[in-house]
Amino acid sequence: MQEPSMRIRKALPDDLPRILEIYARARAFMAAHGNPRQWAARGWPPEALIRQDIAAGKSYVCETDHVAGVFYFDAGADIEPTYRVIEDGAWLSDAPYGVVHRIAADGSANGIGAFCIRWALSQCGHLRIDTHPDNAPMQGLLGKLGFTRCGVIHVAEDSDPRWAYEKLAADG
Numbered sequence: 001m002q003e004p005s006m007r008i009r010k011a012l013p014d015d016l017p018r019i020l021e022i023y024a025r026a027r028a029f030m031a032a033h034g035n036p037r038q039w040a041a042r043g044w045p046p047e048a049l050i051r052q053d054i055a056a057g058k059s060y061v062c063e064t065d066h067v068a069g070v071f072y073f074d075a076g077a078d079i080e081p082t083y084r085v086i087e088d089g090a091w092l093s094d095a096p097y098g099v100v101h102r103i104a105a106d107g108s109a110n111g112i113g114a115f116c117i118r119w120a121l122s123q124c125g126h127l128r129i130d131t132h133p134d135n136a137p138m139q140g141l142l143g144k145l146g147f148t149r150c151g152v153i154h155v156a157e158d159s160d161p162r163w164a165y166e167k168l169a170a171d172g
Contacts (some may be wrong), residue, residue: 004109006063008119009022011059011070018067019050019059025106030135031064037160038132044157045102053102059117062105069112071103082155083128084165089151091128092166098124103138113141130155130162139163 011019023045031040038044044106053059053072062069075098078084083099085092105112121127130153131138142149147165156163 003093006115007063008060010057011054011061015061021071021103022070022106035134038135062112064109068108069105069116070123072101073120074099083151085154089149094128097126097128099127114164121169130164
């Protein structure tokens with residue numbers, strides 16, 4: 001079976017109902033696969049934040065023959081305040097970087113997450129991502145894509161630590 005072709009575009013306000021469906025599915029998937037705390041316990045991400053991401057032009061969707069994935073992407077110097085303090089390690093580079101947050105797929109095709117992360121890395125050449133220690137599927141994907149686990153960061157949304165990952169495009 002041939003994988004469907006994929007493309008990334010900025011999310012539009014009309015995409016909101018589909019994006020909400022994808023996040024609802026992601027919360028259920030996480031809870032069913034040993035990660036009930038990262039998103040499901042608090043209904044993350046909230047609709048108001050998704051609307052804000054879309055309005056700011058930082059929400060992206062992955063399309064096959066339909067919207068199959070969603071993520072937040074931004075790039076620049078020191079763009080993620082929670083990444084200023086890293087424990088039990090260090091970032092690989094202090095250069096400007098991109099960040100991916102709130103990545104989710106609808107499960108309709110293999111490789112959506114990898115496609116989105118590779119696209120984000122291609123936009124900036126230096127990417128940072130964090131995930132919950134219980135999110136084994138994301139940790140596996142980041143390892144497969146050549147990301148280095150750099151340490152632990154903390155987010156404002158809850159008290160659970162997050163494992164911080166980084167990749168420079170020059171790393172291959």
